[in-house]
Amino acid sequence: MAEFLIKKGRDIRLKGAAKKDIVAASFPKHVAVQPPDFRGLNLRLEVDVGDSVKVGTALLSDKADPRIGIASPASGKVTAINRGEKRALLSVVIETDGRQEAIRLQPFSEQQLQDLSRQDVIDFLLKGNLWPAIRQRPFSKISNPQETPKSVFIHAMNTEPLALDIDFVLQNKENEFQAGLMVLKKLTDGEVHLCIQEGAQSKALTQAKGVQTHSFAGPHPAGNVSTHIHYVDPIKKGDLVWYVEAQDVLRIAALFLKGVYPVERIVAVTGEGAAGHQVYAKTILGAPLAALVDGERNERMRYLSGSVLTGKDVGAQGFLRRYDTQVTVLPAGGKREFLGWLSPGLKKYTFSKTFLSAFHPAREVSLDTDEHGSHRAMVLNNVYDPLVPLDVMTDFLLKAVLAGNVEEAEELGILECDEEDFALCTFACPSKTDVGGIVRQGLDLAEKEG
Amino acid sequence: MFEEFLERRSKKIRQLFEKGKPLEKLYPVHEAMDAFLLTLGKTTKKAPYVRDAVDLKRVMSFVVIALIPCILMGFYNTGYQIQMAKGAAHSLMGCLWLGLVKVLPIIMVSYIAGGFWEVLFAVVRKHEINEGFLVTGILFALILPPTIPLWQVAVGISFGVVIGKEIFGGTGMNIMNPALTARAFIFFAYPAQISGDAVWIAVDGFTRATPLAVAAIAPKGASAIAALSQAGYTFQDAFLGFIPGSIGETSALACLIGLIFLLITRVASWRIVAGCVLGLTAMSSVFFMLNGDNSLALFSLPPYWHMALGGFAFGAVFMATDPVSACATQAGCWIYGILIGILTVLIRVVNPAYPEGVMLAILFMNIFAPLIDHFVVRQNIKRRLARAPRK
Numbered sequence: 001m002a003e004f005l006i007k008k009g010r011d012i013r014l015k016g017a018a019k020k021d022i023v024a025a026s027f028p029k030h031v032a033v034q035p036p037d038f039r040g041l042n043l044r045l046e047v048d049v050g051d052s053v054k055v056g057t058a059l060l061s062d063k064a065d066p067r068i069g070i071a072s073p074a075s076g077k078v079t080a081i082n083r084g085e086k087r088a089l090l091s092v093v094i095e096t097d098g099r100q101e102a103i104r105l106q107p108f109s110e111q112q113l114q115d116l117s118r119q120d121v122i123d124f125l126l127k128g129n130l131w132p133a134i135r136q137r138p139f140s141k142i143s144n145p146q147e148t149p150k151s152v153f154i155h156a157m158n159t160e161p162l163a164l165d166i167d168f169v170l171q172n173k174e175n176e177f178q179a180g181l182m183v184l185k186k187l188t189d190g191e192v193h194l195c196i197q198e199g200a201q202s203k204a205l206t207q208a209k210g211v212q213t214h215s216f217a218g219p220h221p222a223g224n225v226s227t228h229i230h231y232v233d234p235i236k237k238g239d240l241v242w243y244v245e246a247q248d249v250l251r252i253a254a255l256f257l258k259g260v261y262p263v264e265r266i267v268a269v270t271g272e273g274a275a276g277h278q279v280y281a282k283t284i285l286g287a288p289l290a291a292l293v294d295g296e297r298n299e300r301m302r303y304l305s306g307s308v309l310t311g312k313d314v315g316a317q318g319f320l321r322r323y324d325t326q327v328t329v330l331p332a333g334g335k336r337e338f339l340g341w342l343s344p345g346l347k348k349y350t351f352s353k354t355f356l357s358a359f360h361p362a363r364e365v366s367l368d369t370d371e372h373g374s375h376r377a378m379v380l381n382n383v384y385d386p387l388v389p390l391d392v393m394t395d396f397l398l399k400a401v402l403a404g405n406v407e408e409a410e411e412l413g414i415l416e417c418d419e420e421d422f423a424l425c426t427f428a429c430p431s432k433t434d435v436g437g438i439v440r441q442g443l444d445l446a447e448k449e450g
Numbered sequence: 451m452f453e454e455f456l457e458r459r460s461k462k463i464r465q466l467f468e469k470g471k472p473l474e475k476l477y478p479v480h481e482a483m484d485a486f487l488l489t490l491g492k493t494t495k496k497a498p499y500v501r502d503a504v505d506l507k508r509v510m511s512f513v514v515i516a517l518i519p520c521i522l523m524g525f526y527n528t529g530y531q532i533q534m535a536k537g538a539a540h541s542l543m544g545c546l547w548l549g550l551v552k553v554l555p556i557i558m559v560s561y562i563a564g565g566f567w568e569v570l571f572a573v574v575r576k577h578e579i580n581e582g583f584l585v586t587g588i589l590f591a592l593i594l595p596p597t598i599p600l601w602q603v604a605v606g607i608s609f610g611v612v613i614g615k616e617i618f619g620g621t622g623m624n625i626m627n628p629a630l631t632a633r634a635f636i637f638f639a640y641p642a643q644i645s646g647d648a649v650w651i652a653v654d655g656f657t658r659a660t661p662l663a664v665a666a667i668a669p670k671g672a673s674a675i676a677a678l679s680q681a682g683y684t685f686q687d688a689f690l691g692f693i694p695g696s697i698g699e700t701s702a703l704a705c706l707i708g709l710i711f712l713l714i715t716r717v718a719s720w721r722i723v724a725g726c727v728l729g730l731t732a733m734s735s736v737f738f739m740l741n742g743d744n745s746l747a748l749f750s751l752p753p754y755w756h757m758a759l760g761g762f763a764f765g766a767v768f769m770a771t772d773p774v775s776a777c778a779t780q781a782g783c784w785i786y787g788i789l790i791g792i793l794t795v796l797i798r799v800v801n802p803a804y805p806e807g808v809m810l811a812i813l814f815m816n817i818f819a820p821l822i823d824h825f826v827v828r829q830n831i832k833r834r835l836a837r838a839p840r841k
Contacts, residue, residue, distance in 0.1 A: 012500070234837055302499065309498040330500070333493050338453050340489030341507045348503035353716040354512055355503055369493040373505025374485070374578060377622025380509065381778040382719065391834060395778050396827050411831045423498045430504045431622075436497070 003198065004231050006218030008389040010351055010424055014161045014308065015364045016278060016329075018268040020168050023279045026294075027098060030319075031074045031286035033059050035089040037322035038132055040141025041068060043089060051078045055102035056261030058129050059092045065145065071129035073263040073285035075101040091319065094286075100263075107259035113182055121186045128255045130262075132322070133248035134187075137229055137241045138415035139447050149242040151190040151233050154181070156205055156246035157197035157216060159223030160307035164268035164280065164325040166246045167197060170204040173250060177204035180253035184244060185210055195228040220309075221389065226421045230390045237410055247325060267292060267320065271308075272366060273301035273329030281327075287320050292327050302369055304328040309423035333370025348372075351387075351428040376431040384425040384435065390416060394425060398435065401442030406449050409442045417443070453488060460484050478572040482579040509717055510581040513768070516711045517588055519704035520764065521557075524697040525549035528596045528652060531694055535653040552596050552652050553697055556603050561587040563604035567611040571620060580621040582774075586610065589629035589768060592698025593761060593809070595649040598636075602643060606636040626816040627775045630809055637809070650694035660694050662760045662798065662805040668747035675755065677747055688758040699764035702757060709767045718771040721780060725787015726766035730756055732788075733795035748799040762794055765808035775816040779826040786822055790815050 035043045043060040046069070047053060053076065058069030072094055080093040105128055108116070116124075122145050125131045136143040143149070156166050170177055185192050191212045196205045198217035205213070214232055216222045225243050235241055244252070247266065254262035263284040269277045269292050277293045289303050293316070304311035306324040320327065337343070345355025349365045352358065384394035392413040400408040419436035426435045467473045467480040485507070494501060529548030533540035568583045590607050610632025615624040637644050647657035659667070661683045668677035687693050691701020699705070712718035731753040741749040757763060770776060770790050777786040790811045797807030804810065 014500075234834075236835075304499060306497070308500045311497055311499065313496075313499065334491045336453055336457055336488040336491040338456060338488060339486075341486075341505070341511060345503060350503045352502065352504040352509075353714065354508050367500040369499050370501065371490070371492040371494050372501050372503045373507065374490055374492060376506045376578070376580060377620065379506060379582065379622050379774055381773045381776070381783075382780065385780075391830065393779065393827055393830050396823075411834075412827070413834055427498045427500065428502045428504075430502070430506050430509050432501070432505065434496075 001213045001215060002232070004214060004216045004218075004222075006216060006222035006227060006389045008386055009159075009219040009221050010387055010428075011159070011219045012161045012308070012349075012367070012427070013362075013364050014271070015366050016270050016272040016274060017162050018164070018270045018278045018280055020165065021279050022169075022266060022282055025281040025283040025287070025291050028074075028096060028283065028287045028291040030079070030093055030095055030288055031072075031284065032091045032093045032288070032319035033070055033072065033286055034091045034319060034321060035060060035070070038070060038142055039135075040139065041070075041132070043070065045081065045089070045092070047078050047092070049078050049081055052076070053078060053094060055100050055263060056129060057103060059094075060089070062142075067126040067145065068131050068142065069126075069129040070132060071261045073261075075099055102260045105255075105259040108256050110179060110257070113179060113256060116183070116186060118186045121183055124256065125252070128259075128261055130248075130252060130255050133252060134242050134244055137225065137235060137243065137418070139443055140225075140418045143242050147240055149188050149190070149240045150235075151241055152184050152188045152192045153225060153228055153232070153241060153243040154184070154192065154194045154211070154246060154249060155223075155225050155228070155243055156194055156249075157200070157223040158325070159197075159220035160309050160326070161220070162268065162270035162326065162328060163223070163307060164266070166325075167200040167202050167205055169266050169280070170202040170246065170250075172202075174202070174204040174207065176250050176253040176257075177246075178208060179257060180249035180251075181208055181211055183252055183256055184249065187242065191233070193228065193232050195232070197223065218389070220424065221421055224418070224421055226416060226418050227389050230416055235416055237415060245323060245325070265320070266325065268326045269293060269329075270326060271304075271328040271330050273298060273303075273331055274327070283320075285320070285322065289314060289318055289320065289327055290316055292320075293329060300332050302330045302332050304330060308367070309427065310420045331366075331368040333368035335370070352430070371432060373430070373432050375433070378429075378431050378433055380430055383428055383430065384422070387424040387428060388421060390421065392417060394422065394435065397442070398433075398438050401438050401445070404445070406442070406446050410446055414439065414442050414446055419443075456488055460488065475573055476569075478577070478579050479569055485578075507581045510584050512715050512717050513585045513712070514588060516708035516717070517592065517698070517768065519707040520592055520698040520701065520768075521588070522546075523691050523701040523704040524592060525553055527691050527693075527700050528552050528697060530692060531596075531651045532653050535651050535656040535658070549596075553591070555600060556594060556596070556598060556697070557588060557591040559600045559603040560591040560607045564590070564607040564611045567608055567616065571616045575620070577620070582621040583611070586615075586628045590632050593629065593633050593696045593764070593769075594636075595644060595695075596652045596697050597649045598643055602636050602640055605639075606632040609635040622774055624774055625820070626813055627769055627772045630769055630813050630816075633809055634813055658694055660760070660805070661688060665748050665751055665759075666746075666798075666805040670746060671743045672747045672750075674747045674749075674751040678755075685755065685758060688755070693759075696761060696764075699761040702763040705763035705767045712767065712771070718767065719773070719776065719783050721783035722771050722776055722787040722790075723766050725784045725789075726762075726770055726791045726794075727757070727787075729788035729791020729793075730762065730766075730795055731791070733792040734799075737795065737799050746799065748805075751799075756795060756798070760798070760806045761808040765794075765812055766790070769808070769812050770815075775819065777819045777823050777826075779823050781829075782819065782822045782826045786815055786819055789818070 042063040053072045060070040062068040074096040076096040079095045082090040194211045198215040251262040305321045348355040397412045419440040422435040529545030572579045610628040614628035614631030618624045664681045665674040734753040793811035794807040
């Protein structure tokens with residue numbers, strides 16, 4: 001097992017961690033599938049409002065490769081199809097009937113799994129509508145079943161603020177997890193790299209067979225996929241790597257062994273605003289946030305699917321995004337302070353050293369959505385680089401993107417990056433630059449220009 | 451309570467500046483005043499949803515705070531030099547007051563004239579007023595001689611802001627430090643008022659050469675220190691700042707206090723300052739060792755004198771560290787700093803026509819900073835290409 005100690009980065013120790021106690025959430029009355037979650041797919045509707053669907057029914061399929069389908073996580077009736085600007089699909093909402101009737105495929109025994117060919121695995125994942133669990137780098141999009149990656153990464157740790165501890169979730173799941181790894185091993189001629197947190201306890205992670213296990217220690221973003229790939233098997237232009245979330249490894253195993261589209265999702269309910277519900281909630285994919293925080297709504301709170309760094313404000317009525325394993329309820333900011341720029345700042349949270357609080361850091365901090373300033377030109381240097389453990393010169397990467405120079409951006413390593421890797425930079429930037437947004441803009445540009 | 455009151459007032463006043471209202475064009479002014487009094491209270495609309503409490507306003511005001519010792523020393527020393535020249539008694543408050551009367555108008559003209567351009571560009575470009583000007587305005591005032599005519603202050607800062615900064619696209623886009631650009635402009639445009647012996651002490655008809663000038667004109671082969679002490683300059687005076695010179699830069703001690711503040715708050719790059727000191731020490735040591743009977747007197751000036759004299763301390767702490775015009779890479783910062791130190795001594799020692807070398811050294815390196823960065827970035831690209839996957 002290789003060990004990596006990540007030194008650059010920073011942990012934001014937010015208040016409101018979830019208690020390590022898996023509690024079944026009430027079964028949701030509605031669930032939603034949200035097309036914007038599936039980057040890289042151009043989705044076409046397969047159902048209409050009023051149609052009855054089962055668990056595993058394809059609600060949407062990719063226009064380029066119709067074999068890639070997006071499954072319904074519940075049985076019931078399609079009640080709404082929401083569109084946004086330019087008629088872009090935003091969500092397909094299903095009213096659940098609670099019966100969870102499912103489409104059944106012929107399952108495999110554990111013995112049979114070993115004899116599957118690469119094509120068998122791909123075909124079954126496509127047939128079971130579970131293909132979108134497999135994503136690729138560069139560009140962080142849904143992978144293409146016709147390509148072969150040089151390696152597959154299993155993302156089995158997360159260092160974002162208040163993130164779900166996957167090691168805890170995987171306790172006593174070593175058999176399913178191992179079966180999932182075995183299936184994924186078929187997808188590449190190279191290695192499967194299992195990236196875990198240093199000190200992980202579960203047998204699923206520590207005794208995984210047939211894979212290369214790598215442990216990472218250090219502050220966020222030590223747990224990001226980009227960090228793992230960068231240290232273990234870096235990509236150059238033309239390289240392709242696939243990656244899978246650890247919870248999806250379990251689901252892939254379940255699909256093969258049971259023949260039913262698996263919908264279970266364990267979500268850490270976190271944040272100060274979720275007081276009383278801060279547990280590991282067992283629910284299903286596409287569940288509404290209201291089912292997890294028990295419907296209480298508070299005007300002064302923001303309801304995020306995901307973490308404070310990379311989540312999305314979906315509102316109390318919103319639904320869990322496909323790849324999120326965390327819900328954060330965050331107090332809304334916006335209080336104006338008199339001469340705030342002069343205050344000594346005993347209670348202000350900063351990575352810089354310009355407030356007194358920087359000299360006696362609190363154990364846990366309470367943050368709200370205040371932006372603490374407005375956008376300015378980039379002025380300061382060396383703000384970003386201490387927060388990015390990749391060997392990437394962030395300031396110059398941004399300038400290359402802003403100048404539209406794709407070639408230079410690629411030379412500077414943009415293909416190794418994802419916008420989430422720069423969330424801390426955006427957090428810390430005194431000029432309030434949307435660093436991640438610029439990187440995403442550069443990635444889109446690089447993808448378009450091939 | 452008080453905040454709510456202010457917020458209500460501000461909302462009322464804002465109506466005057468809104469679209470279609472008489473003061474629409476001046477919206478950036480209102481916005482700047484409003485944000486000065488009350489934090490913005492803007493909230494995040496996309497991830498990351500939480501943000502660091504620091505903003506550019508905070509950072510820039512910290513630079514101004516770091517300048518306070520230099521400003522106070524500037525007041526005091528200007529008054530002190532006047533009293534000394536007149537042979538009058540010098541009390542602490544008396545000197546401060548005299549200096550205040552002399553210096554405050556310079557600072558105010560610098561802020562008002564520069565601020566005018568800043569606001570004009572913000573209004574035309576419809577962007578917010580940048581706080582960077584708070585620093586430029588005071589920096590420029592502090593590197594002027596106390597006798598400078600006020601109209602030259604206005605012309606200089608206008609040049610610095612417009613040509614040195616705004617034509618490049620405003621704060622963050624400029625290549626050279628705007629305050630130094632302004633200083634260089636009046637240095638070459640109006641040499642009579644900014645160089646020579648007569649400009650350093652605000653008493654009519656009184657002249658006294660700055661220590662660097664004294665050392666520069668000392669005869670060949672003479673000891674610079676001897677020449678300085680003959681002219682009445684001790685190292686203690688030079689270090690503490692009781693010597694003639696530009697308003698804010700005579701006291702190395704005041705700069706040192708500012709530096710400590712900037713380093714604790716991590717606003718300035720310690721690498722640049724360390725590089726400057728290193729470069730200066732190395733180069734002046736070389737000259738010191740080469741010193742012979744027929745060399746210029748400045749050869750014999752040891753490094754610690756170089757650091758205390760002229761604008762070196764001020765330049766290294768407040769000018770070279772300007773992040774916009776300095777190198778952005780860490781390795782680049784070292785090279786950039788060291789070369790500033792070396793160039794400063796070179797210009798001072800072997801080119802006695804300009805006994806003050808820091809300003810030119812920094813401007814020169816400002817121009818080279820992107821090139822240095824370019825090479826550091828190329829190294830990074832090469833390293834990434836050469837990287838083999840780990841097995």
